[in-house]
Amino acid sequence: MEASFSLFFVFILSLLAVTKSDNPVFDVLHYGAVGDGQTDDTNAFLEAWKSTCASDSSSSTMHVPSYKTFLIQPLIFNGPCNSKGVIVQIDGNLVAPIEPSNWKCEDDNCHRWIYFHKVDGLKVRGHGTIDGHGDDCISIGDGTSNLKVSNIICGPGHGISIGSLGKDGANDEVEYVTVSDSVLIGATNGVRIKTWQGGRGYARNFVFERILFHETSNPIIIDQYYCDHEECITSESAVQISNVTYSKMLGTSRRKIAVTLKCSESHPCRDIVIDDMAIFSRGENEAQYECSNVTGPDSEPVSLLATGFTDRIGRTTGRTG
Ligand SMILES: *[C@@H]1O[C@H](CO)[C@@H](O)[C@H](O)[C@H]1NC(C)=O
Ligand SMILES: *[C@@H]1O[C@H](CO)[C@@H](O)[C@H](O)[C@H]1NC(C)=O
Numbered sequence: 001m002e003a004s005f006s007l008f009f010v011f012i013l014s015l016l017a018v019t020k021s022d023n024p025v026f027d028v029l030h031y032g033a034v035g036d037g038q039t040d041d042t043n044a045f046l047e048a049w050k051s052t053c054a055s056d057s058s059s060s061t062m063h064v065p066s067y068k069t070f071l072i073q074p075l076i077f078n079g080p081c082n083s084k085g086v087i088v089q090i091d092g093n094l095v096a097p098i099e100p101s102n103w104k105c106e107d108d109n110c111h112r113w114i115y116f117h118k119v120d121g122l123k124v125r126g127h128g129t130i131d132g133h134g135d136d137c138i139s140i141g142d143g144t145s146n147l148k149v150s151n152i153i154c155g156p157g158h159g160i161s162i163g164s165l166g167k168d169g170a171n172d173e174v175e176y177v178t179v180s181d182s183v184l185i186g187a188t189n190g191v192r193i194k195t196w197q198g199g200r201g202y203a204r205n206f207v208f209e210r211i212l213f214h215e216t217s218n219p220i221i222i223d224q225y226y227c228d229h230e231e232c233i234t235s236e237s238a239v240q241i242s243n244v245t246y247s248k249m250l251g252t253s254r255r256k257i258a259v260t261l262k263c264s265e266s267h268p269c270r271d272i273v274i275d276d277m278a279i280f281s282r283g284e285n286e287a288q289y290e291c292s293n294v295t296g297p298d299s300e301p302v303s304l305l306a307t308g309f310t311d312r313i314g315r316t317t318g319r320t321g
Contacts, residue, residue, distance in 0.1 A: 025061045025089075026052045028070070035068030035092060042073040052088075053081035053119070064128060066091035073097065073104045074112060079119035086119055090126035096133055112139070123148045130154065136161050137187070138179075142172035142201075149178070155185035159216070161192040162206065164226050166199010166239040178207045183214065184251075190219035193244070194226035197264070198235035204242045213251030219279050220246060222272075222294075224264040238264035242271050249277040258287040261294045268293040 026048045029035065033044035045064075052062040060083040064070065072094050079086075096113050097103055103110055113132040116122055130137060130152070137154035140147060140162045154160060160179055165172035172195075184190045191208045213219040224238055241263065258279040263269035272294050281287040 022057055023059045023061065024052075024055050024057055025063050026055075027063045027065060029065060029068075033070055035065070035070050037069035037071055037093075037095060039071060040073060041070040042075050045070070045072060046075060046077075049077045052086060053077070053079060053083065055081075055083045057083050059083060059085040059087060061087040061089050064088075064090045064092045064094065064126065066127060069093040069095055071095055071097065072114065074110060074115075076112075076115045076117055077119065078117050081119055085121045085123065087123045087125065090124065090128040090130065093129045093131065095131045098133060100133075111135070118143070121146050123150070124152070125150045127151060128153075132157065134158075137184075139163075140174060140177055141165075142170070142174065144174045145176050147177045148180075150180045150182065152179075152182040153185070154182065155187040155214075155216075157187055159184055159187040159189035159192060161189065161194060162203060163192075163194040163239075165195045165203055166201065167196045169198050169200065169237075171200040172203075172239055173201045174203045175205045177205070178209070179211065180207070180209045182210075183212045184216050184219075185214045186216070187213075188217045189221055190216045191246075192218070192221040192223065193241060194221070194223045195239040195241070195264075196226050197224070197232060198237055199239040200237055202240045202242070204240070204244075206244045207247070208245070208249070209247040211249050211251075213249070213253065213279060215252055215254050215282070217254045218257070218260060219251065219253050220249060220259040220261075220274075222261045222263060222269060224267075224269075225262060234265070236266050238267040240267045241269040244269070244271070245273040245275065246277065247273075247275045249274075249279060251278075252280050252282060253287055254282055256281050256288050257290050259289040259291070261289075261291040263293040265293050268295055270295050271297050273297060 028044050028048045031044040031047040033041040048062050052060045134157050136158045138160045162174055190213050279287050
């Protein structure tokens with residue numbers, strides 16, 4: 001009796017040990033993904049996500065293994081998750097159907113391909129490539145906080161962007177986002193923050209570091225006058241942008257203007273730091289920089305020109321707006 005009880009106890013303990021494994025990994029291949037670039041692997045990804053998100057652990061990982069190409073339709077990875085830290089490790093390649101007419105979109109969801117919604121503490125990383133054939137590689141929207149994006153290869157398309165925020169007067173809030181150790185190849189934009197005139201809320205506490213640009217049209221942009229139609233009116237309200245650091249930005253710009261910081265006149269960008277940047281413009285052109293309504297950490301409006309931003313080879317050090 002006693003023996004069978006302790007046996008039972010050991011059994012329960014080991015069961016707990018299995019289910020409570022601290023850092024479980026959910027491989028998409030175990031959920032039926034094929035990875036031949038032809039088969040639709042969307043459902044396998046969604047099933048792997050469900051397990052990852054539901055996992056009652058301090059950290060759970062959804063793994064996309066290397067040396068395979070996964071064909072993925074537009075999908076939503078929904079939170080909130082049980083796991084305190086969700087990691088999406090992308091070592092393989094993700095591709096969207098080549099023809100946009102073959103995209104299967106539910107509701108009004110065709111403007112996004114891979115969409116993470118309400119996931120706190122998300123990390124996206126890996127050695128893979130993500131090929132959605134267009135628009136933003138990664139678009140970080142309202143309500144995002146504590147997001148880390150690293151080891152991403154992105155391009156062509158519109159690069160990595162935060163926003164657009166504050167559309168139609170919306171109160172949007174994004175904070176604590178780090179994008180690091182990533183490569184942008186042939187993208188129209190590199191790392192961009194875009195907000196509409198008339199919005200409210202904030203976009204703050206961002207770090208962009210160790211980003212390599214290759215033939216990127218606009219490597220670094222803050223645009224607080226974002227507008228996708230003709231008639232946009234300058235407003236007295238704006239999403240407040242503050243505490244953004246760009247560190248170790250390297251590479252080539254396809255255009256002469258490598259850095260554009262176009263901030264709101266009513267709510268200038270504050271605490272903007274550019275630290276250690278070497279971006280070269282194509283050909284003989286020296287890289288140039290455009291900047292308005294931006295202040296550095298000392299709250300002084302500093303012009304880029306005054307701090308040596310137009311050095312011949314486009315190398316810059318120092319901090320400023
Ligand atoms: C600025 O942002 C960084 C990165 O998110 C954060 O660690 C730091 O605490 C922020 N500084 C302030 C004053 O909020
Ligand atoms: C904002 O930038 C514009 C364009 O450079 C400039 O004319 C204006 O004086 C700036 N406003 C403030 C408040 O610094």
